[in-house]
Amino acid sequence: MDITLRQIRAFLAIVQTRSFTKAAALLHLSQPALTVQIRNLEAALGVRLLDRSNRAVEITRVGLELMPVLQRTVTDLDGALLDIREIGAGRRGTVRIAALPSFAASLLPQVILACRRDNPALGVLVRDAIAAHVVAMVRSEEVDLGLTGGAVADAELDVLHHTTDQLCLVYPADHPIGRKRRIGVQDLVDLPLILTNPGTSLRDVIDAALLGIGRTPTLACEVTYMMSAVAMVRAGLGVTVLPRSAREVRVEQTLRSKAIDDPAFVRPVALVKKKGRTLPPASAAFLDACIAAMQKMEG
DSSP: OOOOHHHHHHHHHHHHHTOHHHHHHHTTOOHHHHHHHHHHHHHHHTSOOEEEOSSOEEEOHHHHHHHHHHHHHHHHHHHHHHHHHHHHTTSSSEEEEEEOHHHHHHTHHHHHHHHHHHOTTOEEEEEEOOHHHHHHHHHTTSSSEEEEESOOOOTTEEEEEEEEEEEEEEEETTOGGGGOSOBOGGGGTTSOEEEEOTTSHHHHHHHHHHHTTTOOOOEEEEESSHHHHHHHHHTTSOEEEEETTOTHHHHOTTEEEEEBOSTTSEEEEEEEEETTOOOOHHHHHHHHHHHHHHHHHHO
């Protein structure tokens, strides 16, 4: 016969009150029902836990030895149930998200802060990577959510939200390009460009835009990180193209940025998850905050 939590609680209530009548009232049970619970518990354990008489209830020596074990069992189970409820409500747990470095540095910090104001115990694991790696991590379920760039045409992924990111030319404040009222794709042809490595979502957009007019970029340097590109521009090695959302565009006082007025200079952005997989409650709540932040970025 299995031992139930109701039986253990019945025993502990009787020990606490030293009375079947008081314990039954405490547990909102009839006295006969409480008696049955104790009999079943004793039968399951194969020992007598209580000595009962018309005048008193006494705990047996075996009952005294088992009481701390049973109390600890109830306490641990109550704690586990509380944790489960908190996880189910999205107030605990770990959000696992992979994101392009530009969004890991700009959009995600505010989303994390907003979520932690409501749920301080929330854990967040961020993997910043290029678009191909973001998609691979979502597909392999290393993360639950991915914030990636470029067109997403993967049968294993669901696109939960999509938007676009305008690309800007970033240049020194005294650069002649700054005097132009409008910067178009033709203006980039002969400029020494500092670009992110081939295969990144940003580089793919730039290469495709220039190829659309039959040209390739005039490379001054290739880098992995946007901050490195900004440092190269600051040193006077050339100009770079970055997304408008990139934090690096806004932090440099000696540099300026201007949107490239060409529909080809727009990077698609998508928030994705593995198709057919249910998001953990914490990640589902985080998803809503991410979408709200992306919509604000669109505005």
